[in-house]
Amino acid sequence: MVGDAFEANWLDLREPVDSESRARPLERLLTQHLRGRERLEITDLGAGTGSNLRHLAPRLTDSRGVQQHWTLLDADTALLSDVPARTRSWAQARGYTVVDQNEGLEITGRAEAPFTLDIAPRQANLQADPLPVARADLVTASALLDLVSRDWLQAFAQRLWEIGAAALIALSYDGHIAWQPQVAGDEEVMRLVNQHQRGEKTFGTALGPDGGAVAAAELEAAGFELETAQTPWRLGPSDQALQQHLHAGWAAAASETAPHRAEAIRAWLERRIDLLESGQGQVTVGHLDVLALPPG
Numbered sequence: 001m002v003g004d005a006f007e008a009n010w011l012d013l014r015e016p017v018d019s020e021s022r023a024r025p026l027e028r029l030l031t032q033h034l035r036g037r038e039r040l041e042i043t044d045l046g047a048g049t050g051s052n053l054r055h056l057a058p059r060l061t062d063s064r065g066v067q068q069h070w071t072l073l074d075a076d077t078a079l080l081s082d083v084p085a086r087t088r089s090w091a092q093a094r095g096y097t098v099v100d101q102n103e104g105l106e107i108t109g110r111a112e113a114p115f116t117l118d119i120a121p122r123q124a125n126l127q128a129d130p131l132p133v134a135r136a137d138l139v140t141a142s143a144l145l146d147l148v149s150r151d152w153l154q155a156f157a158q159r160l161w162e163i164g165a166a167a168l169i170a171l172s173y174d175g176h177i178a179w180q181p182q183v184a185g186d187e188e189v190m191r192l193v194n195q196h197q198r199g200e201k202t203f204g205t206a207l208g209p210d211g212g213a214v215a216a217a218e219l220e221a222a223g224f225e226l227e228t229a230q231t232p233w234r235l236g237p238s239d240q241a242l243q244q245h246l247h248a249g250w251a252a253a254a255s256e257t258a259p260h261r262a263e264a265i266r267a268w269l270e271r272r273i274d275l276l277e278s279g280q281g282q283v284t285v286g287h288l289d290v291l292a293l294p295p296g
């Protein structure tokens with residue numbers, strides 16, 4: 001979540017919590033909007049190793065079944081190269097049928113309803129062109145908007161409007177972190193993390209915690225019908241590995257922002273890890289999901 005390079009291990013740790021946290025009502029509205037289409041063109045921006053696809057694909061079905069064509073865009077070819085293996089394991093664990101294709105996979109499955117999907121991973125730096133596809137029924141992204149700039153979101157909203165696609169943008173960090181129990185240093189670390197988030201990232205000056213709210217405002221201004229939902233992570237001691245990774249990342253970001261506070265931040269991290277190891281630490285991390293539908 002901090003820094004510009006994302007490790008597959010970090011994306012693996014967050015995948016189940018992301019999936020649990022996402023807003024089902026927005027997904028149901030989206031499925032209703034897409035109902036009746038036999039084939040869906042779906043573009044996933046900043047797809048990483050494909051977690052967003054694995055969450056959404058079985059949920060975008062209706063009773064007649066639907067064929068989904070997914071284009072997964074990311075700047076990082078190492079992450080994209082993990083998509084087929086991770087998605088194959090995911091599909092096989094659910095008893096879906098998997099067939100190799102040139103670039104990706106074809107999966108046939110039955111969730112609430114039958115679906116077939118094919119996957120085309122494609123390397124793309126989205127900074128210059130926020131939506132490098134000719135057409136789409138749905139554009140989606142997860143855990144991306146803290147990285148992007150206001151200019152980027154304006155260009156994205158305009159391009160989305162031109163192609164007439166819906167957008168579901170999930171799990172944008174919103175700047176709220178609440179710990180239980182609290183320890184000295186929590187407020188300072190949260191403030192420094194949020195400051196770090198607003199630094200220069202791969203998309204220019206990042207909006208950080210404002211990304212989700214600014215996206216909603218820009219998409220509404222462009223003419224879309226908007227629905228939003230708060231989708232916090234609620235992590236407990238059983239999320240030990242994710243929490244350790246998260247707290248270490250926060251401490252690194254906070255120290256980078258305020259090097260003269262590095263000692264105090266290290267002491268804060270030790271207190272947090274001690275609490276976790278004694279089975280106590282809980283933390284809520286705020287996120288926002290945004291659904292934008294072209295007016296019907």
Ligand SMILES: C[S@@+](CC[C@H](N)C(=O)[O-])C[C@H]1O[C@@H](n2cnc3c(N)ncnc32)[C@H](O)[C@@H]1O
Nearest residue numbers: 046047048051074075076125126127142143202
């Ligand atoms: C936090 S990860 C989220 C990955 C995935 N959506 C998920 O939920 O697991 C952010 C992703 O954005 C990608 N990314 C960052 N800057 C990018 C850029 N300029 N163009 C394309 N992808 C970018 C990263 O490589 C990374 O995969």
